[in-house]
Amino acid sequence: MDLQSKMTVYAAIAGVFALMGGIVFYASLDNDELNQVEIELTNVELIDVNEINNQAKFNVTFLVKNPSDKTFTVSVIDYKLYGDGTLLGSGLYSTADITLPGRALFSSGAEIPLKNIFLLSNGDVNSEIYQAMIDNKITSFSAEGTIITQSSWSEAENEFKTGY
Template sequence: MFIGPRRAVLIGTIAAVALTIILLPLIFALTSPDLDLVTVRLDRVALMSVEDEGADLRTSFVLENPTDQTATTSRIDFELFADGTSLGPHTISYDDIPVNGRPAIFGKDSVTVSETFTVKVEDAGLLKKISDNPETIKWRAKGIAQIESTLTLVEKPFENEI
């Protein structure tokens, strides 16, 4: 069977597109930054105000990027603990913000992200301790942060105590 020049160009084009579709994820995997090296840690918890059944707390997380590539975060889902007592799940979300407006984690640098939220504290003794002497509390956060760079998304689990 004879293949004409038009048919050869068409077959070559289809093969090139198919090869690109097949190899593109491999190319991105080989050239993407190692976002697993980014670390997330609870930096501080500050008491903003105390109410009858709860408190307004401002949590701050430090995201450190030891790679050369710039990354960002779209959300941090975490559970906050005060002296071992869970204060419930919370989220710091940048999902509705375009990528260029999210906190940039530049290469070889770190960034602090903070959020204020209200927690319900059912233990009256713990609420009194939070309001009277919050610096003596052992704060712990456990969760998952979504770290992004160009075409790569990594869910980074973390857990630490301050």
């Protein structure tokens, strides 16, 4: 192989690496705006009580806000739910199996409630807490966890703590 052919191959390889570096840099420009996501626990509502399995089903609603100029989607909300300061269990809202175009789009200024089913078994907490939950006697709820937001080029993971 002559010198000119080698130089052409080296230039092509360098060009490919420069292009890859440029794509990574361009994708990282979204990170600051994706990290501005706001999440708030707004409601925990009893849906159903299964007395045979000693399980209660709740709708947990998070209000997700986009204060940035960048449009994004939410792929995962991984959280621990507390009632009157007692850990009730963990929950997971996930749209990871849905492609980006099929998810709710959070454009600039958007506020969208996202609902998730939370199952509470009588064996997961003590009997008094379980009974208080199905009798709607818990007065305050809180959640903490992580939310993953995505744009077409980037993904950001943010921790949150919220309650009402």
